Amino acid sequence: MMRFEVLGPIRVVREGTELDLGFPQQRALLGLLLVRAGQPVQLSEIVDVLWGERPPASAVNVVHRYIGSLRRLLEPQLPPRAPGRWIVRRTGGHLLDAREEEVDLLRFRELARQGRRAVATGRPEAAVTLFTEALKLWQGPVTSGLPASVRANPQFVAVDKELVNTAKTAADAALLCGRAEQLLSPLRQAALLDPLNESLHSRLVTALAASGLQAEALAAYQDIRRRLVDDLGVTPGPELNTAHDRVLRQELPAPAVRRVDDHADNDLAGQESHAEPHVRAEPARPVVRPAQLPPGLAVFSGRQTELTHLLSLTTGPVVSVATPVIGLISGMAGVGKTTLAVRWAHEVADRFPDGQLYLNLRGFDPVGKPVEPAEALRGFLDALGVPPRSLPAEVDALTGLYRSLLADRRVLVLLDNAHDADQIGPLLPASSGCLAIVTSRNQLHSLVASGARPLSLGLPPATDARASLALRVGSARLAAEPEAGEEIIARCGRLPLALAVVAARAAGHPAFPLAAIAAELRQSHGNLDAFSTSGSADTRAAFSWSYRLLPPECAQLFRLLALHPGPDFTAHAAAALAALPMRQTRLALGELANAHLITEQAPGRYVFHDLLRAYAAELAAAHDTEAERHAARNRLLDYYLHTTYAADQLLSSNGNRLELAPVQPGATPESFTEHQDARTWFANEHDVLMAAVGHALDTGFLIHAWQLPCCMHVFLYGQGRWQDEASALRTGLEAARRKGDLLGQITTLRKLGRSLADLEEYDASHAHLRLAFEAADELGDTAERAHTHAGASWVLDKQGRSREALEESAAAVSLYRATGHRDLEAISLNAAGWLQTQLEDYKQAIVHSEEAARLASTIGHTHTEAAAWDTVATAHHRLGEFEQAISCFRRAVELLPRFGYSYDEAGVWERLGDAHSDAGDLDAARDAWRRSITLFEQIERPEAEHVRTKLDGSNGTQ
Known part of the structure; x- marks a missing residue:
């Protein structure tokens, strides 16, 4: 009676009727439960799929509401708090309890499993029948229709890959038995997906x-x-x-999997043949069976997720007719690539009975050159028993002989520390029974494009780092000083090589407290002295092996990136630091990411590991003069200040009237024509801008330090980030005072006063405004005094002191008219109108705010116009004129979204819902309240729960 589909658009059909699955996030949650059908899904996994790295504070509550909505959708008659039939609670999560015939993905997997079994037992025709039935269930990209950011989650990407791999396996079977035309449609679909x-x-x-x-x-x-x-x-x-x-040549591929008696192909699809098949005789094994794997690390721990993924590449039947399995493990220096590769190789060595070959290609060796392919091939051929006098001279001939010896044999080849794809190309076996494992600091894109299965090895989780440290220094010792152990892990940035170096020192001095080791790291913070040893496991030396291979331009950029305040950076910021054109900057960043000296954690956004940043800073201090570093910081802060100013001018209703110094040559600010682009830039750069304000103060760029937070003020307010707003403005005020900049002090004092009022710190707010008045009088600037009157009105209104606030607004209006600031006059007129609604003088409120709306419309200040219509609507609502109120609220919400003032927009939607409710239209009220809740939740504001109370109350009103 119920049918769930996820192999394409997410659909649920009950008794022939398709259900409306609601909001995209609710559909995404159902999609996750479907791809994990029959398995419990933890809350943390759900939150990760729905929000990624920045979930709202209310994420868990929102998930529970979505779960409740899905239960009611699937089972409308389900009593409150009763356990559901389909969605079942499990410890820490939830499970979709459905049978194979009810979920297309489960049915697909069962048919594909039977198909693979048919291939393994030599029944390709039966396999094609099964695969064809399975692939008919595939209606498009998994969970198509969801936002791309959600679909990019590994949970969904893995199913897409599963479908693509099944199509490949099905094609192999179809080609074996001459039924290729049956698989053309799914192959075309898979080709579009990958x-x-x-x-x-x-x-x-x-x-x-x-x-x-x-x-x-x-x-x-x-x-x-x-x-x-x-x-x-x-x-x-x-x-x-x-x-x-x-x-x-019009040649079809010859069959390349094992063959059995023809009668086996006549088995019914899905049946398991229990008779022993007559398999083609195995070729003779090599006379010499090499066993060159290095020993595994005795203190290996963790990495279970990565190891499971790698092991999956060598489980199940071999289905490729042309290529071996090639696994590529890439990552930064010291992250544990070789250790993981050796562990993987030992885990699967018994599946390769013809031997194991190993070679350190020395791609990043501090001395000497990388191993040449010819040298490597001679070593492998010698290990395979070929006499040296029989070896040809040319690389191509050596490669041919090597691959001929491995043909029809099952050999594991571990190529460690490769420099590039050219170095390892001749060393890759061509036999489908072989496994090649490659490790490299570079990403080797061309190897991946040729079919290698990549694993980009990141830092181990804290639990793995803790387990590794315990193995090296002793569990009892770590348990006795857990806080010191956690500090050691944090100071090492969880980098395995750094942990190994520090643990070796601790193990070599068992009488030393771990707290003393942690203190050494703390005292050397910002450099790598504590991670240097006289042996080979030296973190600084390991990093240097990658750095010294960089072209000069990339090396300089790597050094200068250490001057960035973090936490991440873009190509535009990097270009400003190095004074490079964008195209060259992007190429250089690609080179650094390929060498794993930086990491592209999101498209276009790069990060440093803490120890690599420290290494880059050491290099910058050694190779770049103080003047060069100062100029680089100046360009970077110019880029952020001028770009922030440009974004603020587009979003602000009145605009900052700041005089910026000319931008330094080599720093190219970004510009914006669309409000959404400016909002997106601010949102992406929020953490960076907050760090840049403090960095500017610390490094003596005092004008940048006070102008930056002033340009961020409107965006931070609109997003409800009032703590961040106040923090940045405090830093700005300190910078203006150090500089002795009176205008900077007035501006930051005034904006900080408003920000503190939002945080309900009213005494401090008024104190800052008084200082702003005094500074404006000292400066003799009428406009600045008007700005401060407007700020004082805002604060008094927040306190509920409406009559005093109205007096301040009237003073601001008068001064703005005198100075010709028509945009600011409109804002203060509307402020007066709003205050009159608070004083229940609704008719006069309408007069003032309609005048503000007309003035704002005339001069093109759309946000002020929207705010004025919100005030007019509120006045009509209070007068009981619901139709006029609803009309004006709608004018406001039509104008607001382009500015990204989510907090203001959420408030207008709430008030529109109230007006609909009072007018008796509960459906429209609920829709408006839901929009309000969504906006408040996006900026993590507690007002969402207040609006939800109204929504929940309306559901009980019929």
Whole structure:
């Protein structure tokens, strides 16, 4: 009676009727439960899918509400608090309890499992039937229709990959038994989903040709070739080129999996054959069986998620007919790539009975050169028993002999510390029974484009770091000083190499308290002295191996990036630091990310590991003069100040009237034409800007330090970030005082006074405003005095002192008229109107605020116009004129969203809902309140719960 679909758009059909699944986040939650059907999903996983790294404070409550809504949707008759049939609570999470026939993904997986079993037992025709039935369930990208940011979550991406891999397996089976045309549709669909997967596209090309569509096969090859060149800057790899050559020669691929008696193909689809198949005889094993793996690390711990992922690459039947499995582990220096690779190799070594080859390619060795391919091949061939006198001289001939020896054999090849794809290309086996494991500090994009399975190894979680430290220094010792242990882990930034160095010192001095070790790290914070040893495990030395290979321009950028206040940075900021054009900057950042000296944690946003930042700072101090570093900081702060000013001018109703110094050459600020772009920039750079304000004060850039928070003021207020607003303005005030800048003091005092009122710190607010009045009088600036009257009105209104506030607004209006500031006159007129609503003088409020709306419309100040209509609407509402109130509220909400003042917009939606409710239209009221709740929750404001109380109360009113 119930059907759930997630292999495409998320759908639920009950008794033939499709259900409305509600808001995108609620649908995303259902999608997560479906891709994990039958398994408990923890609350933390749900929060991660719905909000990523920045969940609101109310996230858990919101999840519970969504769960409740889904339960009521699936079971409308379910009594309150009764356990549901479909969504079941589990410890710390929830589970979707559904059978295979009720969820398309579960049915797909069962059919695919049977198909793989049929392949493994030599029944390709039965496998094709099963795979075809499974892939018919695939209606598009998993959870299509959800926002791209949600669909990018690994939980959903993994299912897309599962579908693509099944299509590849199905194609292999179809090509074996001459039924390629049956798999063309899912192969085309998979190719659209994974447009750069060479292994997949080689199968599509081959299947098209095998189906008699040679022209389309050649066109498909040209399409993927063009994408690889345009998007990745690489040419097709061997597998894709081989498929192309076979099409040109009109050759179909020969079967390359084990064959059994023909009668096995006549088994019914899905049946398991229990008879022992007659398998082709195995080729003779090599006379010499190499066993070159280095010993595993005795104190290895953690990395279970990564290890499970890697082990999955070598489990199940071998289905590829052309290529070995290639696993690439990349990551920054000291993150534990080799340790993980060796552990993986030992875990699977028994699956490769013909031996294991290992070589340290010394791609980043501090002395000497990387191992040349010819040298590496000679070493491998010697290990395989080939006499030295029989070895050819040329690399191509060596490669051919090496791959010939590995053909039809199962050998594991571990290539450690590779420098680039050219170094390892000749060393990769071509036999589908082999596994090649590659580690590198570089990302080796061309290798990935050729079909390697990448794993970018990040820092271990704190639990793994703690377990590693316990193994090295002793569990009892760590348990006796847990706080010191946590500080050691934090000071090491969880970097395994740094932890190993520090733990070695602690283990070598068992009488030293861990607190003393932690103190050493604390005292050397900002440099790498505590992580240097006389042995090979030296963190500074490890980093230097990557740094010394950088081109000069990249090396300079790496050093100067240490001057950035963090926590992350973009290409625009990097360009300002190094005074480079954007194109060169992006190329240099790509080089640094490829070398894992920085990490691209989100598209276009880069971060440093703390120890790499310290290393870069050491290099900057050693190689760049104080004047060069000062100039770089100046350019960076100029970029942030001028870009912030540009964004603020677009978003602010009255604009900051600041006089900025000319921007330094080499610093190119961004500009904005759309309000949404300015809001997005502010939101993305919020943490950076907060850090930049303090950095400017600390480094003596005092004008930047007070002007930056003034340009951030409107955005922070509009987002309800009042603590951040006050903090930044306090720093700005301190900078203006140090500089002796009277205008800066007035401006920051006034804005800080308003900010403190939002935080209900009224005494401090009035004290700052009094100082602003005194400074304005000293400066003799009428406009500044008007600004301060307007600020005082705001504060008094917040306190409920409406009559005094009205007097201040009237003074501001008079002074603004005298100085010709018509935009600010409109704002103060509306402020007067609002205060008159508080004093229940509604008719006069309408007069003043309608005048403000007309004036604001005339001069193009849309936000002020929206605020004025909100005031007019409120006055009509209080007079019981609901129709006029609703009309004016709607004019306000139509104008507000472009500015990103989520707090103001949420308030207007709430008041519109109140007006609808009083007019008797509960459906419209609920819709408005829901919009208000969503906006308040987005900026994590507690007002959301107040509005929710109204919404919940309305649900009981019929």
